Amino acid sequence: CDLALDIDPKLAWALGNRQVFPLDLNKADAALIARVPGIGIRTTQRLVELRMQRRIRYEDLARMRCILAKAKPFIITSDYHPPHAETTSEFLHHQLRDRPQPQQMGLWG
Numbered sequence: 001c002d003l004a005l006d007i008d009p010k011l012a013w014a015l016g017n018r019q020v021f022p023l024d025l026n027k028a029d030a031a032l033i034a035r036v037p038g039i040g041i042r043t044t045q046r047l048v049e050l051r052m053q054r055r056i057r058y059e060d061l062a063r064m065r066c067i068l069a070k071a072k073p074f075i076i077t078s079d080y081h082p083p084h085a086e087t088t089s090e091f092l093h094h095q096l097r098d099r100p101q102p103q104q105m106g107l108w109g
Contacts, residue, residue, distance in 0.1 A: 007096065010037050011070060011096060015093055017035075023074060024077075025061075025075055025077055026051055026078060030045070036071055036075060037070040037071060037096070038069070038074075039067075039071055043064050047060070056078060057079050060077070
C-alpha cells in the first residue's frame with residue numbers, strides 16, 4: 001500500500017482504518033491509543049495512568065499538549081464525542097493534510 005506524501009503515516013493509517021475510530025480513550029487498549037494521530041507514545045502512557053485514577057476528559061488532552069486538530073476526529077472522551085464521526089476518509093484527508101512545503105529552485109532553472 002502506498003502512503004500519501006501529503007499526510008503523516010499515522011494519519012494515513014487512521015484514515016485507512018476508519019472502522020477502529022472514533023476510539024474511546026477511557027476504554028481502548030494502549031496500542032490503539034498510540035495509533036491516534038496527534039497522540040504520541042509518552043502521552044499514551046500518561047493517559048493510561050490517568051484513567052486508573054479517573055475518566056479522561058478533553059481538557060486532559062489539551063493539558064498534555066496533544067495535537068488536537070489531528071486527534072479530534074478519532075477520539076471519544078468522557079465529555080467529547082466528534083461531531084463528524086461518520087465523515088469520509090477523503091474529507092478528513094483533505095482537511096488534515098500537511099500544507100505543501102515550498103520547493104527550492106534548482107541551480108540551473
